[in-house]
Amino acid sequence: MKNYLTVKNFNYNSEEFNLVVENFIVNESEIIIIKGKNGTGKSFFLRQLFQPKIDLKNSIVFEKSFDELHKAINNGYVYIPQNIPIIDGITYEILWEKMKLKTDKIPNSLKKLRERVIGTCSGGENKLMEVTPWFENSFDILFLDEIESGLDEKNKNFVYKNIKDMVSKTKSSIVLVTHENIEFLNKVFENTKIKLYNIKNGKMTENE
Amino acid sequence: MYSNNKHGKTFNYNKLWLKGISKENIIKISKFRNEDEEMLNFRLKSFETWKNMKEPTWIEAKYYIDYENIYPYSYIKEETKKHIKETFDLINISNEETERVSNIAMDLIVDSESILTTAQKKLSKYGIIFCSFKEGLEKYPELIHKYIGSVISPEDNFFAALNSAFFSDGTFCFIPKNVKCPIELSSYFRLDSLFGSQFERTLIVVEEGGEVNYIEGCSAPITKINQLHNAIVEIYLHKNAKVNYSTLQNWYSGDQEGIGGVYNFVIKRGLCEGDNSELNWLQVELGSSITWKYPSCILKGNNSKGSFVSLNITNNKMFADTGTKMIHIGENTTSFINSKSCVKDQSNSIFRSQIKTLGSAINSEIFSNCDSLLIGNNCKTQALPTFDIRNNLTKIKHEATMFSLDEEILFILQVKGFSIIEAQQFIVQKFVSDIVEKLPDEFYLEVKPILDLKIGNNI
Numbered sequence: 001m002k003n004y005l006t007v008k009n010f011n012y013n014s015e016e017f018n019l020v021v022e023n024f025i026v027n028e029s030e031i032i033i034i035k036g037k038n039g040t041g042k043s044f045f046l047r048q049l050f051q052p053k054i055d056l057k058n059s060i061v062f063e064k065s066f067d068e069l070h071k072a073i074n075n076g077y078v079y080i081p082q083n084i085p086i087i088d089g090i091t092y093e094i095l096w097e098k099m100k101l102k103t104d105k106i107p108n109s110l111k112k113l114r115e116r117v118i119g120t121c122s123g124g125e126n127k128l129m130e131v132t133p134w135f136e137n138s139f140d141i142l143f144l145d146e147i148e149s150g151l152d153e154k155n156k157n158f159v160y161k162n163i164k165d166m167v168s169k170t171k172s173s174i175v176l177v178t179h180e181n182i183e184f185l186n187k188v189f190e191n192t193k194i195k196l197y198n199i200k201n202g203k204m205t206e207n208e
Numbered sequence: 209m210y211s212n213n214k215h216g217k218t219f220n221y222n223k224l225w226l227k228g229i230s231k232e233n234i235i236k237i238s239k240f241r242n243e244d245e246e247m248l249n250f251r252l253k254s255f256e257t258w259k260n261m262k263e264p265t266w267i268e269a270k271y272y273i274d275y276e277n278i279y280p281y282s283y284i285k286e287e288t289k290k291h292i293k294e295t296f297d298l299i300n301i302s303n304e305e306t307e308r309v310s311n312i313a314m315d316l317i318v319d320s321e322s323i324l325t326t327a328q329k330k331l332s333k334y335g336i337i338f339c340s341f342k343e344g345l346e347k348y349p350e351l352i353h354k355y356i357g358s359v360i361s362p363e364d365n366f367f368a369a370l371n372s373a374f375f376s377d378g379t380f381c382f383i384p385k386n387v388k389c390p391i392e393l394s395s396y397f398r399l400d401s402l403f404g405s406q407f408e409r410t411l412i413v414v415e416e417g418g419e420v421n422y423i424e425g426c427s428a429p430i431t432k433i434n435q436l437h438n439a440i441v442e443i444y445l446h447k448n449a450k451v452n453y454s455t456l457q458n459w460y461s462g463d464q465e466g467i468g469g470v471y472n473f474v475i476k477r478g479l480c481e482g483d484n485s486e487l488n489w490l491q492v493e494l495g496s497s498i499t500w501k502y503p504s505c506i507l508k509g510n511n512s513k514g515s516f517v518s519l520n521i522t523n524n525k526m527f528a529d530t531g532t533k534m535i536h537i538g539e540n541t542t543s544f545i546n547s548k549s550c551v552k553d554q555s556n557s558i559f560r561s562q563i564k565t566l567g568s569a570i571n572s573e574i575f576s577n578c579d580s581l582l583i584g585n586n587c588k589t590q591a592l593p594t595f596d597i598r599n600n601l602t603k604i605k606h607e608a609t610m611f612s613l614d615e616e617i618l619f620i621l622q623v624k625g626f627s628i629i630e631a632q633q634f635i636v637q638k639f640v641s642d643i644v645e646k647l648p649d650e651f652y653l654e655v656k657p658i659l660d661l662k663i664g665n666n667i
Contacts (some may be wrong), residue, residue, distance in 0.1 A: 062352055069622040070630075079623045085616055089638045097626050 002028040003063060004173060005049070009057040010179050012048070017041045018202035021059075026141055028171040031163065031189055033178060036199030042177045043082055045204070046143050050079055063140070073099065076140035080147065082177075084126040086119035092129050101133040123150030128159070135162040143175045160188040167192055170174075223281055229275040231255060234373055237281050241342050246353055254362035254372030261342060268556070269498045269527035271471055280318040280374045282404035287325045292316075296324060311391045312650065313338055313424070318398045319406060320376035327391065337382035338393055341409050344380030348427035351382060355413050359442040359479045359506070367473045367500075371440045374549045375409035378439065378469045383418035384450070389496075392648065394423040395623040399459065399470060405407045409441035414449035415484060423453045423648055427495075428460045432468040434497065435460075447482030447509065453501075455491040456651045458658065464495035464553075466525030469497025476503040480512035483538070487513075492643075492651060493520040493528060494658055502560065504533035507541035507569070515544040519643045519655075521636075522555035522587075523662050531592075536569035536602070545576040548643055550589040550636050552663065561593045563604075570601040578608045581639050583632060583663070636663050 003025065008019035019041040026032055036042050048056055050072060064075040072079070093114040096103050103111070103178040110128055113121055121129060127150055134142055142163075148156050166172045168191075178185070184198065226233045234255055238248040284292075313327030315338065322340030331338045337348060345352045362372035379395040399406045414420060428435055437459060443451055444639040453476075460470030472495075478487040505514025516532035534543035549557040559578045580589040591608045613635055621631035636659060637644075644655055 047619075051619060068627065069619075070625050070627045072623060078574055081620065085620060087620065089634065089641075095624060139339045146234075198585075 001113070002171065004028060005063065005068045006061045006090045007049070007059055008061075010045075010056060012044075012053075012056060017044075018107075019045060019199065019204065020202060021045065021176065021204045024197065024204065024208070026173050026175060028140075028173060029167050029193060030173045031167055031192055031194045032173065032175045032197065033182075033185060034175065034197045034204070035178065035182070035192060036204070040199040040202075042199060043145050046079065046145050046175070046177055049143070050077075053189070060162070077135060078141070079137045080127075080130045080145065082149065084130060084143040086117060088117060090118050091115050092118060096133055099133075101137050103133050103136070106132050124152065124155060127151060131159060132201075133134060135166060138170065139172055141173050141175060145177045146179065147185070148178060148180055157188070164189050164192050167183045209635070225279070228277060229277055229370070229374065232538060237374065237376070240281075241345075243345060244349055246349075247345060248649075250356065251361075251373050252441040254369050257362045258366065258369035258373055261369055263366050264522060268558070269500075269529065271434070271498055273471065273645065278436060279401065279404045279416060280320075280407060282401040283321045283444050284318055284323065284400065292318075293324055296326075313391055313393050314406060315379040315395045315400070316620075317377045317379075317395060319401045319404050319409065322377040322379070328394050329381065330391070331389070334387050334390065335384040336371065336387060336389055337380065339380055340377045341375070341380050341411065342377055344411070348382070351413065352411065355411055355442070355444050357442075359477050360440050360451055360475050364475065367438050368440060368475050371407050371409065371438050374407045374438075375440065376407050376442035377410040378410035378441070379412075380435045381412045381420065381422070381518075382411070383412075383414040383420050385415040386414075388418065389420040392421045392423055392650070394425065394650075397424070397426040397437075398600075399426070399428040399435050399437055402433060402435070405436040405438065408441075410439070410441045412441075412451060412453075413445045414445050414451055416447045417604065418446075419450040421648070422454070423517065423650055424453070424455045425458070427458055430460055434469045436467060437470050437472050437474070437496075439476075440507045441474070441476040441503075443478035443487060445478060445480050445482060445485035445487055445509075445512075448484045449482060450486040451478065452488045452490070453478075453491075453503075454648050454651065455493075456654065457491065457493045457495055457499070458492065461495045461498075461526050462524060462540060462570050464524045466482060466497065466554075469526075470495065472496035472499045474499075474501040477502065477506065477533075478504070478514070479506045480514060480538075480541075483509040483511055485512045488515045488517070489516045489532070490646065491519070491530075492647065492655055493518065493530060494512065494655075494659055494662060497526060497530070499526075499528040499530055501530045502532050504535070506535045506537065507543065507572075508537045509541075510538040511540045512538055513544075515546075516547070517643055517646065518547040518641050520547070520549040520557055520559075521640075521659060521662050522549070522557045523552040524555060525553070526555040528556070529558040529560060531558075531562075533562045534564070534574065535572045536563075536565035536572040536574075540571045541569055543575070544572045545574075545578075546643070547578045548640055549578075549580045549584065549589055550639060550663075551580060551581040551589045554586045556588045558589070559591045561591075562596070563594070564596040565598060565602045570599050572599075572602045573603065574604045574606075576604075576606040579639070580610045581636065582610070582612045583636075595642070635658045
């Protein structure tokens with residue numbers, strides 16, 4: 001089993017929060033769930049994986065290292081943030097072309113939004129426009145920061161079903177930062193390998 | 209055609225002629241250019257004025273000009289001129305058929321002399337005069353004497369006096385009454401001589417009801433020596449006249465250490481003498497190691513309008529002190545200012561404006577906007593607007609913003625595969641888009657790649 005990412009001895013202290021991650025591992029074909037209360041540093045942790053502060057750099061080892069941030073996506077590491085800012089001048093179509101993504105299977109209801117500027121659709125549509133193309137393109141890890149926010153039940157189920165399919169049928173892995181109920185997640189990702197990490201008292205640990 | 213190289217090689221056939229700023233050299237220049245006594249006297253009087261002036265010290269940039277050792281006049285050899293003309297013929301720029309269908313006329317000035325002026329025959333059918341300053345003085349002395357110094361007098365400032373004493377070619381343009389120039393007119397300046405200086409002088413006169421679109425471009429070779437470009441552009445507008453004057457300034461800006469580059473000390477001013485006249489300055493400033501330039505409008509005629517739209521990009525150790533003056537004298541006069549600066553590396557950009565409305569300028573309207581985008585932590589920008597309003601019936605709106613590159617968008621673009629340079633270029637292109645979209649076609653296609661190169665630090 002291939003190891004895509006290992007985070008060891010990650011130790012961050014600030015006035016807002018402290019976060020210690022002793023061992024965070026992402027292997028192929030896994031769904032990794034990170035849970036924790038608001039303000040515990042979940043989103044911060046995801047972002048640090050891509051743009052680490054100098055003293056955290058050595059804690060993070062991707063299988064395929066990237067010396068410049070824009071090369072991460074070429075190595076198969078995809079990050080979709082919690083809030084999609086408006087990027088005036090770039091439409092989803094331009095973005096998909098830039099990232100050389102296949103978009104054949106995107107539902108027509110979304111395809112018609114492709115000429116919209118990034119971040120200008122509704123909250124849920126923005127999320128779908130970001131994540132849906134990856135259901136037909138290859139990657140090693142897709143990092144999703146609260147992908148569920150803004151999505152209605154139908155679209156949430158659509159996203160989770162595709163996540164499950166990707167992980168089951170390919171070697172791709174998904175890292176989800178989420179507030180979803182764990183029973184619900186166990187149900188939607190039934191028969192899929194899930195690892196759950198919890199942040200509590202400034203420490204992120206895996207729930208066995 | 210304009211600034212379309214990375215400053216290129218020099219012609220290498222320049223004749224440096226006359227060393228130093230002196231009365232003797234003024235007399236030699238005037239004689240060499242077959243000027244009349246009146247013009248020589250104008251020069252000599254300007255020189256006396258200059259001698260009694262002190263070089264301005266308020267500009268923050270550090271520079272040094274050794275006036276005793278600069279070469280105020282240089283030109284290229286006849287055989288080289290001939291070669292350039294033949295090349296222009298070869299690429300069909302200056303032949304009669306091309307001129308007939310072309311929508312632009314050009315005056316090409318290399319160092320101190322105009323070496324080629326196109327479409328003169330075509331323009332003369334409309335009564336339009338479009339020629340080098342030297343030719344203008346030879347053929348239309350009464351017009352030149354009437355208007356030279358009428359908008360920018362030698363007493364105006366130190367560099368105005370210097371230019372008035374030592375000016376060489378630039379362009380003379382005269383648009384007669386009720387003639388709307390059917391094609392765009394342009395001047396292209398090449399400061400080719402490595403040790404030379406260029407004292408450009410351009411004069412545009414538009415009679416009642418006349419209109420013209422004027423375009424100016426420039427370039428200079430890469431050199432470790434600082435070259436001096438000291439220019440005056442005077443525009444005189446009669447009643448109902450209109451001038452759109454666009455500049456793409458891409459002089460060599462020096463290297464990353466700030467070595468070399470052109471000192472671009474320019475005075476540009478238009479007098480909207482007649483009622484309902486209109487002068488619109490549009491400038492894209494991409495080059496020069498030091499720029500000191502404030503295209504201005506004197507709105508004397510009632511209902512006259514002036515605008516200044518500027519895009520200024522500085523990188524490395526460039527220093528740009530630019531802006532405008534709008535002097536409202538007539539009733540119902542309006543001025544519009546929109547300045548955008550993008551500042552990078554260790555460069556320094558200052559927007560300076562002086563808006564003045566006299567008591568007579570009742571019901572005047574002023575809109576002023578200045579935006580600056582900083583890229584990096586070592587660059588510097590300042591906005592220094594001043595308003596001197598002497599009546600209670602003037603409407604003013606002023607806005608200024610200053611911000612750094614949006615780190616969040618920069619991050620998002622990078623995780624989506626844009627390199628940091630691509631992401632910066634993208635953000636800058638968006639920042640300047642409202643001005644770039646207004647550029648004449650001739651500039652539009654050139655500005656985007658030059659901008660990208662500057663943000664990418666390739667020039």
